[in-house]
Amino acid sequence: MSKNILLLPGDGIGPEIVAETRKVLEVVNEKYDLGLELNEALVGGSAIDATGKPLPDETLAAAKAADAILLGAVGGPKWDTNPDFQIRPEKGLLGLRTELELFGNLRPAILYPQLAHASTLKEEVVSGLDILIVRELTGGIYFGKPRGIREKEGGVREGYNTYVYDENEIRRIGRVAFEAARARNKKLCSVDKANVLEVTVLWREIMEELKTEYPDVELSHMYVDNAAMQLVRAPKQFDVIVTGNMFGDILSDAAAMLTGSIGMLPSASLDKNGKGMYEPCHGSAPDIAGQGKANPLATILSAAMMLRYSLDQGQAADAIEAAVSKVLDQGLRTPDILSEGMRQVSTAEMGDAVVAAL
Amino acid sequence: MSKNILLLPGDGIGPEIVAETRKVLEVVNEKYDLGLELNEALVGGSAIDATGKPLPDETLAAAKAADAILLGAVGGPKWDTNPDFQIRPEKGLLGLRTELELFGNLRPAILYPQLAHASTLKEEVVSGLDILIVRELTGGIYFGKPRGIREKEGGVREGYNTYVYDENEIRRIGRVAFEAARARNKKLCSVDKANVLEVTVLWREIMEELKTEYPDVELSHMYVDNAAMQLVRAPKQFDVIVTGNMFGDILSDAAAMLTGSIGMLPSASLDKNGKGMYEPCHGSAPDIAGQGKANPLATILSAAMMLRYSLDQGQAADAIEAAVSKVLDQGLRTPDILSEGMRQVSTAEMGDAVVAAL
Ligand SMILES: CC(C)[C@H](C(=O)O)[C@@H](O)C(=O)O
Ligand SMILES: CC(C)[C@H](C(=O)O)[C@@H](O)C(=O)O
Numbered sequence A, B: 001m002s003k004n005i006l007l008l009p010g011d012g013i014g015p016e017i018v019a020e021t022r023k024v025l026e027v028v029n030e031k032y033d034l035g036l037e038l039n040e041a042l043v044g045g046s047a048i049d050a051t052g053k054p055l056p057d058e059t060l061a062a063a064k065a066a067d068a069i070l071l072g073a074v075g076g077p078k079w080d081t082n083p084d085f086q087i088r089p090e091k092g093l094l095g096l097r098t099e100l101e102l103f104g105n106l107r108p109a110i111l112y113p114q115l116a117h118a119s120t121l122k123e124e125v126v127s128g129l130d131i132l133i134v135r136e137l138t139g140g141i142y143f144g145k146p147r148g149i150r151e152k153e154g155g156v157r158e159g160y161n162t163y164v165y166d167e168n169e170i171r172r173i174g175r176v177a178f179e180a181a182r183a184r185n186k187k188l189c190s191v192d193k194a195n196v197l198e199v200t201v202l203w204r205e206i207m208e209e210l211k212t213e214y215p216d217v218e219l220s221h222m223y224v225d226n227a228a229m230q231l232v233r234a235p236k237q238f239d240v241i242v243t244g245n246m247f248g249d250i251l252s253d254a255a256a257m258l259t260g261s262i263g264m265l266p267s268a269s270l271d272k273n274g275k276g277m278y279e280p281c282h283g284s285a286p287d288i289a290g291q292g293k294a295n296p297l298a299t300i301l302s303a304a305m306m307l308r309y310s311l312d313q314g315q316a317a318d319a320i321e322a323a324v325s326k327v328l329d330q331g332l333r334t335p336d337i338l339s340e341g342m343r344q345v346s347t348a349e350m351g352d353a354v355v356a357a358l
Helices: A014-031 A045-051 A057-065 A089-099 A113-118 A167-182 A198-211 A224-233 A245-258 A297-309 A314-329 A347-357 B014-031 B045-051 B057-065 B089-099 B113-118 B167-183 B198-211 B224-233 B245-258 B297-309 B314-329 B347-357
Strands: A003-010 A036-040 A068-073 A104-110 A130-136 A148-151 A157-166 A187-192 A218-223 A240-243 A266-270 A276-280 B003-010 B036-040 B068-073 B104-110 B130-136 B148-151 B157-166 B187-192 B218-223 B240-243 B266-270 B276-280
Touching: A003 A014, A003 A045, A003 A057, A003 A089, A014 A036, A014 A068, A014 A297, A014 A314, A014 A347, A045 A089, A057 A089, A068 A089, A068 A297, A104 A167, A104 A245, A113 A314, A130 A167, A130 A245, A148 B198, A157 A167, A157 A198, A157 B198, A167 A187, A167 A198, A167 A240, A187 A198, A187 A224, A187 A245, A198 A218, A198 B148, A198 B157, A218 A224, A224 A240, A224 A245, A224 B245, A240 A245, A245 B224, A245 B245, A266 A297, A276 A297, A297 A314, A297 A347, A314 A347, B003 B014, B003 B045, B003 B057, B003 B089, B014 B036, B014 B068, B014 B297, B014 B314, B014 B347, B045 B089, B057 B089, B068 B089, B068 B297, B104 B167, B104 B245, B113 B314, B130 B167, B130 B245, B157 B167, B157 B198, B167 B187, B167 B198, B167 B240, B187 B198, B187 B224, B187 B245, B198 B218, B218 B224, B224 B240, B224 B245, B240 B245, B266 B297, B276 B297, B297 B314, B297 B347, B314 B347
Parallel strands: A003 A036, A003 A068, A068 A276, A130 A240, A187 A218, A187 A240, B003 B036, B003 B068, B068 B276, B130 B240, B187 B218, B187 B240
Antiparallel strands: A104 A130, A104 A266, A148 A157, A157 B157, A266 A276, B104 B130, B104 B266, B148 B157, B266 B276
């Protein structure tokens, strides 16, 4: 039975890192007889340039038909000033998330032992770090209505957005997080601002309600400002963190940066059946696009996550992860993770090295 | 001419740290003949216990009449479960901020050279750190309406809050930030999420508009997720950061924790005339309340800020800051900043040492 994989290179360094990941997927496809069919489509700024839309109908249809999706990155200064807010690269990404109902975003922050020095934090604070942030991805203030910019009486303009969650949205992301915690170290920290925001009072209440279904998981609550502090102070206190879309955006980036090697971190966005879109945690880095400086490993590791979670191919996923570990052991480094005594390689050399290690 | 200072000890460690600060204020009052009259009032959980309200009318009236206000901290688990959202300690603090229109929140994150080791970040990343976060404090999602928890059709509950800013609110906090940057290193970074939230598209637009009034200040923009990352990666790239209420809450706590000594950081919340409320950046720490373990220095330094900004007593402020520096040089440390070779002291011993150093 063949599996239909949609590759969405996107903008900036997206095409380069997806190209390397494609090489890796082609090799495991053959070696493990996975029956993957790899197709590509446009999204983001490159789709705006080609079609006028950040998420062309064709791309959306292909994404719906696919068994899994691998995305590079979207966005860049070229499109940032577009006055029509609907015609921005990010709308392509947000459109995919909602249209496919990819509400469960898993963002691991893991410190690779070979890269321990890359962190700006002291080694004892981050060594062995392994946190999973579960971020709600299709609700909250990102999608809440009403939203916009309007004129008040007297011609004064005001901008407004709506932060909204209903019980069901909270419950389904809560279950993803409790399940993830159950499969890990059984500690779940729910992050909210329940001392100020009513929407997160409901969030906290539903998390408490779910606790009774997962008596083996230890649930705690933390205000978002404190969570940002605790990530810097003592990140290893966390196992799984669950939070809404906006707080999750901020905290997962902070957590990723604790490792010092955001170029290494994959992510998964899943729907209720486990179908998913996989992408690196980092962005499109337009400043280094096309220069062979980008680190393809986060995207390659995202492909491994894809094989494991959406395609049930744990063996092939393991093989990719082992190959990545091997190239790190060999001392190969793209510029973002370079340190003394290591060998600097280009994006393509890194991809080739992973292929060779397979 | 006498000056009327309102002390609001609040909850948790609040009373202890304000008591030490009171000693310090009494000494400088005499020494520099400041004519300060110190009064106290209830706010937060202790006010709920005594009067049923987190911000009693009497306290609000006293705050309005005062020339400046010094707050300890509010909040604690005892009141967290109060089902009536209006009867929570935080509402006392938020009420003071809005009623007095204290829209300009200045939160410095400064690394004291004597405490460089306290940071969880590597010394080269944070040594000499000196950032100022300017947070809008009386608008945004903290106060936006509509807000609440309601039933939708079918009985499903949803929580909702409104993130809203008008041009005038953005402009007045923008000016505070541009002025602050002008008085420092002339670099201002405005933090938003303009790729997703319309309210922050307006924010960015107004900041750009203000730039023309401050041609000597270099303005940049950063998305909030990236800002959280950059604070961890390379915090010294920042001089002044300006942002809204919610993002400011999160980023200022993260920035404060970079120093490793949040027990040292003061803050000011100012109205349009420079009248202000001063408080430590840290919270009420109910877990250590009443044990003499709290660090009073952030509150003492907040009193120094108060003398400088609201009372125009720069000399007395300098004297307090010099005294704090001296006790650090003497090796005195409360438990939160203790390190090898230093002498552990209690809250009161620390306060007495500052008094002696004056
Ligand atoms: C590009 C942007 C819309 C997106 C987000 O904010 O969700 C990105 O920051 C992310 O975290 O995937
Ligand atoms: C106590 C709480 C309401 C408050 C806030 O969120 O503003 C606090 O975290 C702060 O930053 O002063």
